[in-house]
Amino acid sequence: MSVWLLIVLCGVVTFAIRLSFIAAEGTFTFPPGFRRLLTFVPVATLTALVIPDLLMPQGTLWLAWDNARLTAGLAAIAIAAITRSVLWTLVGGFVVLWIGS
């Protein structure tokens, strides 16, 4: 598949998701169970991407303080909980990663 076709397909899927409830409002009602399932989507998908990046940066489990991605990730979790800011989480995470590696 060419990269252009892939980009367009991903764009169409993403736009359809963004338009879904906006287009359906007033004419079609999604099942309440679907709405409830959706509330867990951000935490489920984003955590599933993050955890292996932190604990297995080289493909195997690496639970130690000298795993710079793990310490930087833990620092980022603390910063995100306190500041709730994407910018400060990025800055803090990269600084700790830089110190640790």
Added chain:
Amino acid sequence: MLVGVIPFGMIYGALALSQGLNPAAALAMSTILFAGSAQFLFCQLFGVGAPGLVIVAEVGLLNLRHALYSAALAPQIVHLPWRWKLALAYLLTDEAYATIARREASGAVSSLHWRWFYLGAGLGLWGSWQLSTAVGVLLGARLPADWPLDFALPLTFIAIVVPLIRNRTLLAVAAVSGCVALLLAGLPFKLGLLVAALAGMTIGWRLAGSLR
């Protein structure tokens, strides 16, 4: 708000080139997809030669959270003409949603001006994203190859997820999807992500159902 988008866009532009995308495709993706984290995932999967269908499925799953934002926005714009609905849907991102949610909580915008406020916020984010992506593409070739730019993705996700975990059900969702993702991390092309996210969503659905 805009300040957080700019470094992220620059990192995306540089990462896209390092994963083998050509500059035109990297820029077009910012316009067509307009979803930072999905663009990162796209580049990473493209870089390791993942099959096209896998890329579309994982980008779709990652962006499924936008349906939640769509549901939150829908009742407020139900009376607007279609051209507004299409434009506002296109501009619906994590950041745009956060901006509306915050402004709504403070009750500062009258319903009459609301659509213009949202359009302005969305277009501001859109412009910043296109510009910062272009800067990243221009600078990308000059950055040292060993800079860990890819780490911007987990850091951004941490910044989005941590404030979302407000109760024990959501903590259980995070724990289950994190553990399943670790167990299946050996699968190629991040395919474990699909199973892990579904496992986490199922646990949340079951827990929330049993509580009510």
